[in-house]
Amino acid sequence: MTAPAHIEIRGVTHAYRTESGPLPVLNDLNIFLPEGGFTAVVGPSGCGKSTLTRLIAGLMRPDSGTVWIGPDEIKAPRKTVGMAFQNPVLLEWRTILANVMLPLEIVAPGMARKDREARARELLAEVGLEGFEDKRPSELSGGMRQRASLCRALVHRPEVLILDEPFGALDAFTREDLWQTMHALRREEKFTCLLITHDLRESVFLADEIVVLSGRPAHAQYVMPSALPRDRTLDSLFTEQATEMLAVLRHQIEIAQGRSAPEEVPA
Numbered sequence: 001m002t003a004p005a006h007i008e009i010r011g012v013t014h015a016y017r018t019e020s021g022p023l024p025v026l027n028d029l030n031i032f033l034p035e036g037g038f039t040a041v042v043g044p045s046g047c048g049k050s051t052l053t054r055l056i057a058g059l060m061r062p063d064s065g066t067v068w069i070g071p072d073e074i075k076a077p078r079k080t081v082g083m084a085f086q087n088p089v090l091l092e093w094r095t096i097l098a099n100v101m102l103p104l105e106i107v108a109p110g111m112a113r114k115d116r117e118a119r120a121r122e123l124l125a126e127v128g129l130e131g132f133e134d135k136r137p138s139e140l141s142g143g144m145r146q147r148a149s150l151c152r153a154l155v156h157r158p159e160v161l162i163l164d165e166p167f168g169a170l171d172a173f174t175r176e177d178l179w180q181t182m183h184a185l186r187r188e189e190k191f192t193c194l195l196i197t198h199d200l201r202e203s204v205f206l207a208d209e210i211v212v213l214s215g216r217p218a219h220a221q222y223v224m225p226s227a228l229p230r231d232r233t234l235d236s237l238f239t240e241q242a243t244e245m246l247a248v249l250r251h252q253i254e255i256a257q258g259r260s261a262p263e264e265v266p267a
């Protein structure tokens, strides 16, 4: 159980070794995610976004450069990271409650069972899953499973929450519900969030700052602080500020994809 910490990606360069030779994925990547902030990372498919999440979680080491969480350089897998992915990997032989409690069994084995259970129930209530604690994952809808997966990622109060396209497989309405749940979680829980997404509206609705990665090998091509107030509703996406942000982001993605020249940036 920890307080949120900043994340710093400092000069990170990485290539995968493949049968046809090295595949450079990240090139001198620098990103700073402030403590308690919500940063979205967008970029062309295959540019290295999931690679970045693995480096932050300590599942891989970069060829050069460093990754920091708070005062610590990441050199090994880290317990104080919460992660959620496009497909929630819930264990079918456990109830929803038992799935959410799982990280506490690993990270806080000394915690009393009733305290673990209380913490898991508290989170499930925050995301609207009260009453579903005893169901199995297959008894829930996709959106509900993703809510449970967010609870599992947050149950041990991680320093950082890494979300790799968690809403990508959901239909548009369910996705928007989950966006609002994310805002609610942010009001109740303390974490530093990195959200990877393909959905520019999602990045604008959720993030304090949006980083556009270039094509592979990726560097931080463009950084956009949000022009929206912290308190947002779906209507915020139809304001002039949001429309302007979306237009600039779309253009930056075209540049990253090599479909538009950088000097054509709108004034």
Ligand SMILES: Nc1ncnc2c1ncn2[C@@H]1O[C@H](COP(=O)(O)OP(=O)(O)OP(=O)(O)O)[C@@H](O)[C@H]1O
Residues within 6 Å of the ligand: 016, 017, 018, 023, 025, 044, 045, 046, 047, 048, 049, 050, 051, 052
């Ligand atoms: N373990 C690996 N070994 C070799 N190449 C890999 C490995 N993992 C990823 N790659 C390659 O590295 C590149 C970046 O992959 P990564 O998954 O980080 O991209 P991404 O930005 O998350 O893509 P997407 O938007 O499609 O999820 C891709 O070309 C991918 O094929």
Ligand SMILES: [Mg+2]
Residues within 6 Å of the ligand: 049, 050, 051, 164
């Ligand atoms: Mg990916």
